[in-house]
Amino acid sequence: MRYIPHTEEEITSMMEAVGVDSLDELFSDIPESCHRKNELALPEALTEWELDDHIRQLAGSMPASSEYKSFIGAGSYSHFIPAVIPYLLGRSEFSTAYTPYQPEISQGTLHAIYEYQTLVSRLLGMEIANASMYDGATALAEALLMAIRITKKDDVAISMAVHPDYRRVIEAYFRPTGYTIHYLPYGKDGRTMYDTIPEKTEPACVAVQSPNFFGCMEEVAGIAGILNEQKTLLIVSFTEPLAYGLYKTPGELGADIACGEGQSLGIPRSYGGPGLGLFSSKEKYMRYMPGRIVGQTTDRRSNRGFVLTLSTREQHIRREKATSNICSNQSLCALTACMYMATAGQTGMRELARLNYDKSEYLKEELGNAGFRIPFSSPSFNEFVVEFPEGFEDLHRHLLKKKIFAGLPLEPYYPELKNHCLMCATETNKKEDMDRLVREVK
Amino acid sequence: MEQQSCKTGSVLQEEMLWEKGRKGKTGFSLPQRDVKSYPLDDSHTRAELDFPDLSEVEVVRHYTRLSQWNFGLDTGMYPLGSCTMKYNPKINEKLAALSGFTEAHPLLPVDHCQGALKLMYDLERYLAEITGMDAVSLQPAAGAHGELTGMLMFHAYHQKKGRRKKIIIPDTAHGTNPASASFCGYTSVSVKSGKKGILLPEAVAEIMDEDTAGIMVTNPNTLGFFEEHIREISDIVHSKGGLVYGDGANMNAIMGIADMAGSGIDILHLNLHKTFSTPHGGGGPGAGPVCVSKELAPFLPVPRIRKDGDGYVLDHDNPDSVGKVHSFFGNFGVLVKAYCYILSMGRELKKVSRISVLNANYIRTKLKDVLHIPYDRPCMHECIFTDKKQKAQKVTTLDIAKRLIDYGFHPPTVYFPLVVSGAIMIEPTETESKAEIDRFIDAVKAIAKEAEEDPSLLTGSPMSTRIGRLDEVTAARKPCLTG
């Protein structure tokens, strides 16, 4: 097998050096009760060529973007990925390296992640960012726990307009803790209503998503002031960071913590993972932050260099008192996001964001003109909700047969939104395809 | 052969992204506009985005140069104990990048995603077969995430029967173990390993009670030994209604050999980026699936993947499930690579374990007279030494590790586990050839000699790298986290 480089002679010679007559002897410490009774029942090993065939068949059965027209977002977005990015990620010094615990031979990763932290902070208008979390959902769960650590309170308020699957992850994380979650409803404009925070409760934080699950930009500026008086943190999360190439940032809105999904920044959808949890906060909360953090320093010869720092927050030192149990980040995905932001630059990010906004405004306008109701009037980015007439389910299925993924039906997530659909249009959706969609639904 | 082998070809200096670039450049081929521009009130728009503008060439040069500052697994040997730095097969990279996978939206109707669902279903079955467990979830995105999931399942299981507050954790455990337990509100109760470096049933029996949810055991453990008494220990824990969590980070030593279910494990996590060859990526993404016994299957995260006739469906209807731990199904792109690896190896996975253990014992045998060995007996896939012999020269584990860099090796794991002072933990894995291992052994011998004759070579190392030892104290005292 080409991944095991030993010849039979070498194995024999090594066994001699160790002082055993067979490889079985090396496992003599394993008691009978723990030995497998049977050989591994796995398929016969495939050659590279057979494997290639088999996997191509599996991948080939998935919907290919050349044939299918997709108008779905909901936490996973279609964006153009420049060829330079997979090319540069293919450099094995990045992809096969370990966590940069030995900084002298990991300056590539460390320098790049420091740049990532910097660009993420600037994109979100925040003071500091960490080296990333697993995904947007776990990032938000960790943000809530961080707010609880900071304020020493034990309840949180979360908007119902936060991605439903993110809320489920939060519920799973919170179940053993005894902390309480208050849910804030959304109003007629598709945005969160805050007046339902119970009188006299001062939750550790109020968490909203902006753009929210309905695509609406949340109205946060007004609430930030009220929260600070109450010593309640404001958390702004997101599933589409590209929105901040255009819209006011969480930092400008007064967020204490800003976190969310970074998949849009050059990472393929890949059936939902790997993703990228962007995580940033005000500098004063630095020591409460979970996850790895890269910091700048110098070496003995005064050269600038980078290291993992503030490690005493982390599990390998703090153990049970750690800020989180997280050990890894999504390093290669963070690197991807930084390459994307570097490639797009200021000019590119602004133009891409603008294009996303304009494409989805066009689709919104055309659907509106075709007689469909757009229930939420708030400003949006690249997603919006459309209300279809009765019988929408059949229409949706019918469109699937025509290889059109016409958005995400919302009823399974919000029973009160029957016949409503979450549509998404990004820079990858052509006008002619949007026109065709509108024709088909009429 | 020349011993010191860390020399560079052409490794260039490179600044920060914002130190390069000029406004107006772009590296992105901006798409054509086929729609008009819609108005947006200025009150909504952000202040100027302070990103550098770079050309494509500058981006490529930047990252190419940065990559040359890294020592990757493709560069050389990474004998990191408990990390299983084995070769990352390139065919797996190619296949995970197929557009049918990369462009798939996770919320598409299942009948359009049968390829992905079959892959995940089969991977679950293979991991169950390899571990001897009954049911699997691929959702956790990392080992620590798998541990957290396991602890959430402990909690859910006990919640039905009566809450428990403690978890037994060996003193040799990885830091993520007590951190994950504490995430779920458990108090860690430490249990010491015995003289042989393994847990003793009596020690566990002494502290196991009806307020203890169970035990977290790494097997083989972080000292590199198989926990021989695991079955007895599991029985003790089970007899008081507790569960046994297995940290499967060291699975590479026992595939096709040990039966995890047979040793009494109820929940086990695996690290696909260790045992199953997916690349480490400089710190992720990995994947940490959990494998459980039949009894615990109802508590696994949802959705479960089920067979439905000839096809596959997602089953969300599991009332006892702990819920979701990831926004979608886990790190699918990583799962593809592990799946490819298992299909490429088949039953050869047993040979993988046998050779990994042979490699580690070979190193142990050759170095036990060079470095101090705290447990002088056969090991599994990793072996531990300390800096005790070098203390007289005021040379530490850290110095030895840094000097190995000058010899062209990534250092082994150092100062872990905490129970061994000055620990140096070496795990070669099965993908290192005898020649490479012999070179590593020679390097360690040469370094030990240098420690006696000229310790400044060690304390001043690494000397052949672009950057020397970094000031971690200032980095922690005055953190500078963004540019």
Place this chain on the structure above:
Amino acid sequence: MKEINELILEDGFLYSTQHEWVNSEAESVRIGITDYAQDQLGEIVFVELPEVGATFAKEDEFGTVESVKAVSELYMPIDGEVAAVNTALEDAPELVNQQPYKDGWIIDVRPSDPSQLKTLLSKDAYLDLLKGTEK
């Protein structure tokens, strides 16, 4: 790391088994960590101080001292209320290494039960403790 005979112990101070010193001269009792403790930790990067006015019982954790690779909890040697904290440590945590018994002091405490001071160790008793630790 220092040898036992290289360690500094201040005369007139009392010591705890958690390697803290207690200076009970003034009305407020001053507390810090010993030369042994700072030597074991290495270069200190951060000290987590309690709030002024907070009250703790004996053996409660009132703060932490961090080096790059380790964290040490600080435990109250006596019951009391925090009268003052050494804010100089916020910008210069290295004072704990350089002057553990003087400028590197950590908190001043108003003891609620001054008789508890009698339970602390004398300099000689603490030295014996250290010799026992080294074995």
